[in-house]
Amino acid sequence: MAAYQAGSPVVLVPTMGALHDGHGALVEAARVRAGTAGTVVVSLFVNPAQFGPGEDFDAYPRAFADDCSRCEAAGADVVFHPSAAEMYPAGRPGVLVVEQSLAQTLCGPTRPGHFDGVCTVVAKLFHLVRPDISLFGKKDYQQLAILRHMVTELNFPIEIVGAETVREPDGLAMSSRNRYLTPEEREQAPWVRKVLLGIRDHPSRQAAARLASAREQLAAGAPLGRIDYLQIVDRNSMAELDEIDRPALAAAAVFFGKARLIDNIEIG
Numbered sequence: 001m002a003a004y005q006a007g008s009p010v011v012l013v014p015t016m017g018a019l020h021d022g023h024g025a026l027v028e029a030a031r032v033r034a035g036t037a038g039t040v041v042v043s044l045f046v047n048p049a050q051f052g053p054g055e056d057f058d059a060y061p062r063a064f065a066d067d068c069s070r071c072e073a074a075g076a077d078v079v080f081h082p083s084a085a086e087m088y089p090a091g092r093p094g095v096l097v098v099e100q101s102l103a104q105t106l107c108g109p110t111r112p113g114h115f116d117g118v119c120t121v122v123a124k125l126f127h128l129v130r131p132d133i134s135l136f137g138k139k140d141y142q143q144l145a146i147l148r149h150m151v152t153e154l155n156f157p158i159e160i161v162g163a164e165t166v167r168e169p170d171g172l173a174m175s176s177r178n179r180y181l182t183p184e185e186r187e188q189a190p191w192v193r194k195v196l197l198g199i200r201d202h203p204s205r206q207a208a209a210r211l212a213s214a215r216e217q218l219a220a221g222a223p224l225g226r227i228d229y230l231q232i233v234d235r236n237s238m239a240e241l242d243e244i245d246r247p248a249l250a251a252a253a254v255f256f257g258k259a260r261l262i263d264n265i266e267i268g
Contacts (some may be wrong), residue, residue, distance in 0.1 A: 050117030
C-alpha cells in the first residue's frame with residue numbers, strides 16, 4: 001500500500017466491489033474530503049462474514065478490473081483488495097465485533113449475524129488502513145447508524161460520513177444487486193421509492209396508518225415485489241415507532257425475484 005503523506009487526511013471508502021455510479025459519488029466525495037494532499041483508499045472485499053445461509057455470496061458480482069478503472073476515474077489513490085485468507089486466516093472470523101443495540105429492527109431480524117459481520121470487517125479495515133475519515137452511503141442507513149455507534153463504543157478516532165443515496169433517473173436506488181432484476185422486475189422496482197415518499201408525505205402521525213397505505217400502494221404498483229420489511233424507526237436508535245413525534249426513518253426491503261432491494265427516506 002502506498003505511503004501516506006504525514007499530516008494529510010486518509011479517507012476510506014469500504015466497498016464489496018461491483019462498483020456503480022453510487023460508489024463513484026462516494027469516492028468523489030472522499031476526494032473532496034482528502035484534498036489534494038490527502039489519500040483516498042477504496043477497499044474491495046466481498047466479506048463472507050456478512051452473508052447468511054442461502055444468501056448470494058457465491059453469486060455476488062465481482063469485476064476487479066472495471067472496479068479499479070472506476071476508482072481511478074473518481075479520484076482514488078489506493079485500491080485495497082485483500083483476499084479472504086488475508087482477512088480471515090482461520091477461514092472465518094475468530095473474533096467478532098457483535099452489535100447488540102441497533103440491529104433489533106429492519107435488516108437485523110431477517111439477517112441474523114449480518115451486522116456482526118459488517119462491524120467485524122469494518123473494524124479490521126480501520127485497523128489496517130488507519131483512516132481519519134470513512135464514507136458510507138445512506139442507502140444502508142441502519143449500517144451507517146451501527147458503524148457510527150461502533151466507532152463511539154470502540155473509541156476509533158475516525159469521522160463517519162454519510163453520503164446521500166444516488167439514484168437512477170426513475171428513482172431506483174443504485175445497487176450492485178439491480179443487475180439481478182428481470183426487465184419486468186426492473187420496471188416495477190421504482191415503486192419502492194414511490195411508497196417511501198408516500199409514507200413521508202402521509203398526513204397521519206400514526207405509523208400504522210402510513211404503513212398500511214404504503215403496503216396497498218406497493219401491492220398495486222409492484223405485484224412482483226415481496227416485502228421483507230416495511231417499517232418506521234427512530235433515526236438514531238433504530239427503534240420502531242408507533243407515532244411520528246421525532247426524526248424518523250421509513251425503510252423497506254423488498255424482494256424482486258432473487259434480488260433483495262433496500263431503500264429508505266428520512267421523515268422530519
